[in-house]
Amino acid sequence: MKALVWKDIYVLTRQMRIFLLLLVVFAVMPGYSMTTFATVYAAMMPFTAIAYDERSKWDSLAAMMPYSVKQIVTSKYVLGYGFVAGAALISAIAKVFVRGGLILSLTSLCVGLLIMALVLPLVFRFGVEKGRMAFVLIVVVVAVGGASLATGVASAVSGTSALQLTWWLAMAAIVSNIGSIWLSVRFYSRRMA
Amino acid sequence: MNAIELSHVNKAFGDFSIQDLSLTVPEGTICGLIGENGAGKSTTIRLLMHALRADSGNLSVLGIDVNAPEFLAVKQDVGVVLDEAYFPEVMDAVQVGKIMASTYTRWDAAQYAGFLDRFQLPRKKQFKDYSRGMTMKLAIAVALSHAPRLLVLDEATAGLDTIVRNEILELFRDFVSQPNHSILISSHILSDLEKLCDYIAFLHQGKLVVSEEKDRLLERYGLFSGTAEQFAALRAEAVAGVEHLAYGGVRALVRRAAAPAALSLEKPTIEDIILFLVKGEKAA
Numbered sequence: 001m002k003a004l005v006w007k008d009i010y011v012l013t014r015q016m017r018i019f020l021l022l023l024v025v026f027a028v029m030p031g032y033s034m035t036t037f038a039t040v041y042a043a044m045m046p047f048t049a050i051a052y053d054e055r056s057k058w059d060s061l062a063a064m065m066p067y068s069v070k071q072i073v074t075s076k077y078v079l080g081y082g083f084v085a086g087a088a089l090i091s092a093i094a095k096v097f098v099r100g101g102l103i104l105s106l107t108s109l110c111v112g113l114l115i116m117a118l119v120l121p122l123v124f125r126f127g128v129e130k131g132r133m134a135f136v137l138i139v140v141v142v143a144v145g146g147a148s149l150a151t152g153v154a155s156a157v158s159g160t161s162a163l164q165l166t167w168w169l170a171m172a173a174i175v176s177n178i179g180s181i182w183l184s185v186r187f188y189s190r191r192m193a
Numbered sequence: 194m195n196a197i198e199l200s201h202v203n204k205a206f207g208d209f210s211i212q213d214l215s216l217t218v219p220e221g222t223i224c225g226l227i228g229e230n231g232a233g234k235s236t237t238i239r240l241l242m243h244a245l246r247a248d249s250g251n252l253s254v255l256g257i258d259v260n261a262p263e264f265l266a267v268k269q270d271v272g273v274v275l276d277e278a279y280f281p282e283v284m285d286a287v288q289v290g291k292i293m294a295s296t297y298t299r300w301d302a303a304q305y306a307g308f309l310d311r312f313q314l315p316r317k318k319q320f321k322d323y324s325r326g327m328t329m330k331l332a333i334a335v336a337l338s339h340a341p342r343l344l345v346l347d348e349a350t351a352g353l354d355t356i357v358r359n360e361i362l363e364l365f366r367d368f369v370s371q372p373n374h375s376i377l378i379s380s381h382i383l384s385d386l387e388k389l390c391d392y393i394a395f396l397h398q399g400k401l402v403v404s405e406e407k408d409r410l411l412e413r414y415g416l417f418s419g420t421a422e423q424f425a426a427l428r429a430e431a432v433a434g435v436e437h438l439a440y441g442g443v444r445a446l447v448r449r450a451a452a453p454a455a456l457s458l459e460k461p462t463i464e465d466i467i468l469f470l471v472k473g474e475k476a477a
Contacts, residue, residue, distance in 0.1 A: 003295035007281065010292075014283040014319075052281055061279035063244030064345070065296055066268035192246050 004067060004075035005082075007058075008049040016048065027087045028094035035091040035104055039112030040139060042083035046076040046120060047135060051128040063192070073184045076120060077177065084112035103166055110169040115142045117176035125187040194256055196220045196343050196375035197241060202250030204240060211236055211399045214250070218377055218392065223369050225386035225407075226379035227467055228396035234379040235276075237396065238347045241377075242273065255343060269298055272336030276348035278328040282321040286314055286331060297339035308334035326357045333361060337368065344368060346378040350385060358382070362389055383464040395467055402470055407463065414466050415458025417445040427452065434469025446470070 013020065019041075026038035053059055062072055088109035092102055118138045123131040197218040204211040211233050218224040228234050239245040241252050243259040252259045257267045280289055286309055294300045309316060312330040320328060329349060336344060344365065350358045362385060368374050380386055386393065393410055395403035403410065414433060417424065424435070424443040431451035436444045446469030447458055461469075 003292045006295065007284070007288075007292050010284055010288045011281045052283075056281045057277065057279045058281060060244070061273070061275060063239070064242045064268070064271075064273040064275070066265055067296070068265055192244060 001067075001071045001075045001078065004062075004072060005079050008046075008052075008075070008079045011052050012045060012049060015052065016045075023083075023087055024090055027090040030095075035088075035095070036108045036111055038087040038091060039084050039108040040115055040142070042087040043080055043112040043115040043119070044139070045083040046080040046116060047123055047128070047131075049076060049079060050123055054128050059191075069189050069192075070185055073124065073188050074181060077116065077181055077184075080116045080120075081113070084109055084116070087112065103163065106166050107169060110166065110173040111142060111145075113173035113177055114169075115139060117173065117180035118142065121180055121183040121187055124184040125190075194220050195253075196222075196255060197224070197377055198251070198253045199237070199241060200251040202237075202240060202252060203248045204236065204245065205248060209233070209236075209399060211240070211247075214396075214399075214401050216394050216401060216404055218375055220373050220375050221369070222391040223365070223376040223378065223389055224392040224394055225390035225463075226377060226394050226396065227383060227386060227463075228379075229471075232396040233399045234396055235347055236399075238345055238377070238379065242268070242271070242345065269339065270342045272339065272341035272344045274329070274332045274336045274344070274346045274349040276351055278320065278332040280320055280331075283319050285319055286316045289331065289335060293335055293339065299340040301338050301340065305334060305338035308338060325352050326354065329353060330357070330361070333364065337364070342373055342375070344374075344376045344378075346376065346380075348379055348381065350380055350382060358385060365389060383462070383467065387463040393463060395470065397471060403466075410463070410466060411461065413449060414461050414469075415447050415449050415452065415456075416461045416465060417443070417447045417452075417456070417458055419443060427456075433466075434472045436469070436472065 023038055023041050026034050026041060053062075059072075088105045091108060092105035095102075095104065115138060119131070119135050122134045122138075125131070126134070195217050197216065199214055199216040202211060202214040209231070214233075214237065216224075216237075226234050226237065236245065240247050241254055241259060243252075243264055254264070255267050255270055257264050284292075290302060290305050293305070294302060308314075308330075312327070312334060314323075314327055314331055314334070320331075323331070333349065336346075346365075350361055353361070365376055365378070366389065369376055378386065378389070387407070390407050393403060393405060393407050394401060405413075417427070419442070421437075421441050421443050424445060427445070427447065428451055431448050432445050433448055434446040438444060446461060446466060447456070449458065452458065
């Protein structure tokens with residue numbers, strides 16, 4: 001799986017240099033919605049990597065190599081986790097002196113993970129082209145909801161409700177990602193049927 | 194041991210199907226898989242690498258059933274070259290080497306570097322700037338640099354010029370000269386396969402029409418050239434395929450065993466045999 005993640009990192013860093021720089025800029029910018037935007041943007045990276053795979057027909061070659069379906073699928077999740085966690089970490093460091101900055105970064109991290117959990121099975125099932133509309137819809141709904149949530153967290157940061165909210169969001173992100181990987185593996189396996 | 198064994202394999206997709214395909218490639222040999230576009234060559238290769246699931250039948254590679262969990266480890270022993278390289282076009286040869294080092298447990302970086310030098314492949318140039326010949330050479334360098342015992346080549350020489358093709362065929366000969374090394378190669382270029390292969394398998398519309406040792410195949414048939422009257426004297430079972438020429442001439446592929454011993458027959462090429470067999474099937 002290490003090879004598959006590195007392959008995507010090579011491709012994304014070559015193709016997406018400016019976008020990756022923008023991701024860092026969004027993460028460090030003040031404002032709560034910007035942090036969420038940065039993690040949502042980071043959550044798009046596996047989608048982009050799959051699009052490049054489809055363009056080069058990498059999947060045809062990968063199917064011949066000693067990679068299992070589970071490795072191929074989970075490598076995209078691992079890639080996404082890395083980017084989303086990276087964006088959240090940069091944001092947390094940038095907002096270290098802002099009250100509630102850490103909780104805000106955690107909330108944004110969860111939103112990014114939720115987006116990945118919802119989008120990736122659809123992309124593995126329908127491919128990048130067909131999955132694009134669903135992807136845009138999910139990103140808009142979750143990002144708008146996430147930004148509102150982040151603003152809510154910011155305003156509630158003095159109370160315990162912010163922590164509780166983040167806790168539930170984290171649980172939702174973990175459970176949805178477990179289910180999402182399970183579903184994506186099954187959808188990807190169908191391509192070989 | 195057989196390097197590849199397919200037994201009564203079936204796979205249907207809409208209007209195309211692989212039907213009752215049985216094929217054996219003994220270890221230490223080269224088998225050429227021949228067939229027109231859409232005959233099922235690439236599908237067969239995908240089935241035997243378990244990139245596609247068969248509807249029925251048994252498939253094994255290097256003695257392991259492709260459906261068994263252990264087959265993933267067998268893929269370490271198989272070098273695959275497809276009709277394109279299929280590496281992401283922004284990557285370069287060095288990055289591919291690093292990825293393959295994490296993919297194959299027996300990756301030999303020195304051997305890979307040796308192939309890059311031998312093929313004069315630039316290390317830092319992105320694939321999108323490679324010519325087709327360079328791309329295919331890189332795919333072959335990858336396939337040969339992890340100590341495979343079996344090479345599976347799907348149109349790996351298509352679109353290459355004669356000089357590059359000969360260079361690559363020479364590499365394949367070197368590979369199979371080592372103990373227990375085998376190759377399954379599909380190609381449209383029958384003259385290449387005739388030079389290279391020990392066995393010929395001919396797929397036509399998803400069915401295996403011929404699967405035989407090349408030399409025996411060449412011995413079994415002869416080419417008849419003569420008049421319509423001379424042709425009419427041949428027994429029907431001796432004729433495998435016929436072509437009527439202008440001015441009453443006839444060319445036919447003849448089964449030597451069923452033809453008169455005195456009949457003068459030319460030695461056919463594999464291409465002659467395949468073309469006549471397809472014609473014979475269409476006429477039937």
